[in-house]
Amino acid sequence: MSAVVVEVLTDRCAGCQECLIRCPVEAIDLDLDRYVVTVDSARCVGCRQCERVCPFDAIVVAGDPQVAPGAVLPELDPDVALGGLDEVRGGFASFADVLEEANRCLACPDPTCVRGCPTHNDIPEFIAQLRSGDLAGARDVLSAHTSLPEICSRVCDAAIQCEGSCSWRLAGARPVAIHAIERYIADHADAVDPTPAAKEGRVLIVGSGPAGLGAADVLSGAGVEVTVVDAADQPGGLLRNGIPRFTLPSDVLDRVIERLERRGVAFQMNTALSPDDVVAARNRYDAVVLAVGAGAPLPVRADGIETISVGNALDEIAVAEAAIQAGLPPVDDRVLVVGAGNTAMDVARLVRRRGGSAVCIDWMDQRFSLVRPDELAEAEAEGVQVRFGVTLQSVAERDDGIHCLLVRTKQERASERPTVTSEIAEELVVDRVVAAMGYRVDPSWIASVPGLAERKEVGDLPSRHWLASGIFAGEPLRGLRVGDLAWSRDRARRRAAAWRQARTWAIGDVLVGPSTVVEAMAHGRRVGEEMLAAGGRNAVLPGRRLAPPRVLIAYDSKGGHTRAAALSLGETLANFAPSVRCIPADQFETEDLVDADLIVVAGWVDGALVVGQRPSEGMRRLLEALPANLRAPVGLLLTYAVDPGDALKIAAELARGRGATVAATLALGPQGSPGDERRFIADLGDAAWADSSSMTALVSAVLEGSDPRWLVGPRPRVAEALAHALVERHGRGVLSHEAQAAERLRELASSLRLLREAPIPS
Structure with missing residues (x-):
């Protein structure tokens, strides 16, 4: 291990201190005389965060990362694995082992591992709690960010998520085994059930997979009455029906279900709902969450494929597991699995456990394959043959079996579709063909629910905070940057919080197509958090309708x-x-719109009297970004110098064309118009703050300690009515002797004066 040497190129250093604030070992200081950074190479551990985050390439780090080797996880024994359905991936055997690995964590000030985790687990904090010996505290940290730690730590593709984003991995070293640390905590410390709260609304969740469980966890923990329906006979969705027991034991999943049932979550199994049933359910629930997954298998396309029976991956998993559990004799089948992702590996490994042979094929280049490296290594160790860069061209059933002709493909980049060539790779003779190429959303849901099939995209400009973190540096994994993967996942997670129809959300695979367990769970948690955070008259949960709205301008x-x-x-x-x-x-x-209960879009009038006025181009782009079926009302504000013309009308038409409710409009000229401005603000208040028709509820909220400003909003008439209602309820003499109530009235009066005396500057 060579020593670390750090060079600061002082002619490039601008003294911005991006490196200084992110150094986990405080090896960087600022020379105030020259206003450039200095680095103590003796303290530096070579994590290269400074090098990654410097916007001017002013730091060069040489030498090997100074990190301990850490603990070693037990290796797979193929002979033992092929004996049944026992879990094959072992975790840390002792606290000493997990502590040895945890001590490799740098506790980075701006932890890229947290950004790489789809649910943004506070990884440095739960590791810190474990280091201190507080497993219960570590579990509490996990519970604040994830609903399925005992599951995700077993099935997550950590290599392209948290561990792929670890500072050590970005520096070229082995990452901290975050998934194994999380598993140890989840397996050795029980989650603490939240204190039961008063029931606040009723929510129906359709689907009991990871997305549905994530939403149920967040909502039930806040006292919402949650009902989960599923067509299967046991809850868990893909977790129970699509992942073999040797990867995810049933008792681990059962712990999660039992935890939710203790909170009062009702699971109604053997209950299939159609899109029409969901529409009807909105009359009985405050909100409906669609978490139905992507269950339609992608078909195998090859000449002659219609002449044979092609198996389905999920059916194969169910049949094989049932046969093994029943102790049925081995079956010497020769099986071709079309696909080489994680599900394909599961199918092939179960074929091996049943005594057969299996070949998996994938038309993608192995460099860009979506299969987990550890899953691939385990499958090959168990005798599964895997061919990358080939595809099935034709099949023909003969006396000795099904003849499958494979041809080669070419793929140069992860972002491009493989090209099928005419070069023959080989001909296989098999007994069965199983499709395991993935799944798509059921067309009936796509036809009934607008806005499904969201794409996970990086976009033009990732968040500046994300760019500055350094997560987009480091060597690509499977042809892709972990930063691009993490950012696109996070954008999709945030967009999942926007409803697709009135009081109806879609999350997980049904929204973005096949994704990982933790991504789907993160969607569910995000929707639950959004329901609990939304305030004002348009809030979905009844208990939140007296809360103030979140405003975005x-x-x-x-x-x-x-x-x-x-x-x-x-x-x-x-x-x-x-x-x-x-x-x-x-x-x-665009994702900023999701976190708002009132949206104001402001711009300026462009164009001249001769050619016609219109909203500025930037304002038009903002309006075009409004999602369909927007829950929040919209206000429009236009400034102008001479004459607004029809610009405000055009802006309103653009907003309504996106399905938005335009609640207030204002064209503001150089001289201003206090009356119009007050009406504009009051109209915003009427659209977003609590419904003033229930004055009794407002009075009760004030007497219970709610800030009256949050209740009445910028509405003078409502403030006056509430003040009058308070006086009528308690009598003037009583109020004059109650300092607390009098103070509330003074706050109301102050709100009125503010509206009358503070017009918007032009």
């Missing part, structure tokens, strides 16, 4: 006038809502 500004108007509006609304965000168009992301 997205603005396009050229000369600064629109920016000033947007920020002033934000300052005004911040008196009535604790969460108000103002985002310029060049920093805006």
